[in-house]
Every structure is written in C-alpha cells, then in structure tokens.
Amino acid sequence: MRGEHRGLGEFLIELGENPGQLRRYRKDRRAALADSGLSPEHQQLLLSGDVKRIQAELQREYPDAKVFLLPGWDDVMSA
Amino acid sequence: MGSLTVVGTGIQLGAQLTPEARVAITEADEVLYVVTDALVALWMERLNPRARSLQDLYAEGVSRRRTYDAMADEIMAAVRRGRDVCAAFYGHPGVFVDPSHVAIRRARAEGYPARMLPAVSAEDCLFADLGVNPGAAGCQSYEATDFLVRRRAVDPSAALVLWQVGIVGRLDLAPEGDRSRLPVLVEYLLEFYPPEHEALLYEAAPYPACDPVIEDVRLADVASAPVGRLATMYVPPSERRRPDAAMLARLGIPETHLR
Structure with a gap:
C-alpha cells in the first residue's frame, strides 16, 4: 500500500490544513482522490467512508502512536 | 511572566481549528495536549515542535480525578517556569473536559494571565x-x-x-x-x-x-x-408546549405573535 504512494495520514492532514483542497474533495471525491497520490487501496478506503477501517489503517501507519481516550461519567460529575 | 491559553482542536482534524487557536499553538513556548486520535497528535507536533502529549499521565488503576489533577499540575509547572503555555484539548476545551478549567482557575489564582478560547464541540x-x-x-x-x-x-x-x-x-x-x-x-x-x-x-x-x-x-x-x-x-421533541396565556399577558405579548 505504501512504496511510491503517499501516506494516508499525510493526505488527511493536508486535507484538514488546506480549505481549498478540502472544498475540491467534498465537491468531487473521486477526482480529488485520483490526483491525491494515494494508493488505489487507500483511495477505496476513503471512498468507503468507514471510519473504523480508516483508523485501523492509520494505526498501522503510525504504530507507535497512542490513541483514543474517551471521557467518562466521572468527568461530567465533577464539572 | 508565564501565561496560559487553553484551546480546542475542534472535532475534525485541521479544518475546525480557529485561526486564533492556531496562532496560540504555533507561537507558544510550550504546547501540552490531550487528543483522542493519533493523527491529531502528529499534526499538533507539526504545528509546534515544542508540543508534547499529556496522555502518559493516564494510567491503569489511577483515578481519572488524580490524572486530571496531574495534568493541571503539569500545565501549571510550565506556566510557573515563565513560559507562554498553550494547553490544547480535543473538541471544545471547556466541554466534557475538566483539567482545562482547573488549570485556568489555578493560573488566575496565582496571578498569571489565563484564557480559554472557544472551539467547535x-x-x-x-x-x-x-x-x-x-x-x-x-x-x-x-x-x-x-x-x-x-x-x-x-x-x-x-x-x-x-x-x-x-x-x-x-x-x-x-x-x-x-x-x-x-x-x-x-x-x-x-x-x-x-x-x-x-x-x-x-x-x-x-x-x-x-x-x-x-x-x-x-x-x-x-x-x-x-x-x-x-x-x-x-x-427530537415529541410534543408541542402551548404558550401560557397568563404569562403572555404579563409580558404584554399578543398571542398572535406566536406561531
């Protein structure tokens, strides 16, 4: 999935950082992905819209990253 | 003199960070962050190479209350060192987040300028x-x-x-x-x-x-x-509440003004 293709995380960060690119993506996802430099597998993954699979792929891409805490009830009780 | 700015990253990576929060992150002497996503963590450290996660303060068997106190302690320690500190949290920093409020209160009590910026929750x-x-x-x-x-x-x-x-x-x-x-x-x-x-x-x-x-x-x-x-x-609402006629009269609002 990698090699000559750009990373999924890199693409998502760039999309979040560049409102013009994000606008183009939202207008025509397939065209934006075709120009993205992502592997065909990653393009399909993003087209699927499956957040869990996207996060799993990101976890593979950044195996050392620590993630995903969710506030619990006691957070709210003390607020 | 140190200072504290508390910001939120918004929910969606990058696109929901306000311009003011972005500047607070990029220009801070130190950024201490708590986010729920590895990619957001990576992005924070790109915005400011002096950013570091407070995630390690979470530990199994340690109450969340104690963890939040430790986060506020860590933030305040940086402020007391005279740094312009930015504390960044996922979403809105004041919604479903406790250490942000604790740190702001402590900083102000100790005479440091401290401000929370609103964000997308x-x-x-x-x-x-x-x-x-x-x-x-x-x-x-x-x-x-x-x-x-x-x-x-x-x-x-x-x-x-x-x-x-x-x-x-x-x-x-x-x-x-x-x-x-x-x-x-x-x-x-x-x-x-x-x-x-x-x-x-x-x-x-x-x-x-x-x-x-x-x-x-x-x-x-x-x-x-x-x-x-x-x-x-x-x-969504399952019923519609009728206006109270006596209250309308008291307020001088004609019933015809209400749909």
Missing part, C-alpha cells in the same frame, strides 16, 4: 450535521449515565441530546464500547416518549475526508441498533 457538529436548531424548542443535554443515575426529568416538548450512549453505565474507558446497558436507557426514555418516536444516533466525522454516521431508529429499537462507542443520541 461535538454538539456544534451535531446541530450542523442533523440540521436541527436547539433554539426552536429548547434543548436538554446530558451525559447518558448521569441522565440515568440522577433520573433526570425530561421535557418531551424540547429536544434531548444524550452523550456517550455507546458506553452508558460504564465508568471506565471501555475502548470497544459497551451496549449492554442500553435496554435500561430505552426503558427510562419510554417513560417520557412513545416507543415509535424517532431517535437519531450520531457520530461526528473525525477526519475531513469522512462523513458523519447518522442512524435513524425507533426509540424502542435503540438497544438493538448499531450504537458506536462515540455515539450521541438526539431525540
């Missing part, structure tokens, strides 16, 4: 994605477990937002979610709403390339619905 995303106006009929908003254990009264003429229904009844992190107590939630809601009333299960999109997840289900069917770990439930 999960609730903001919900209103936009579901196309609902909380001002139309009012809106009640509760954390799901708190809602149950306090037997919060529901006004069915106003909207109801319940947070963390995907882990209702759990006091720990439950990383995979836990739907086992959903029947209790449904049972309680049916004291206020008819079983066929609509409920929307909502999960905001964490990345700009993704869409939100929205499931439209009957209230009676919520327990068997695909409720995600981060799901929020929105229950």
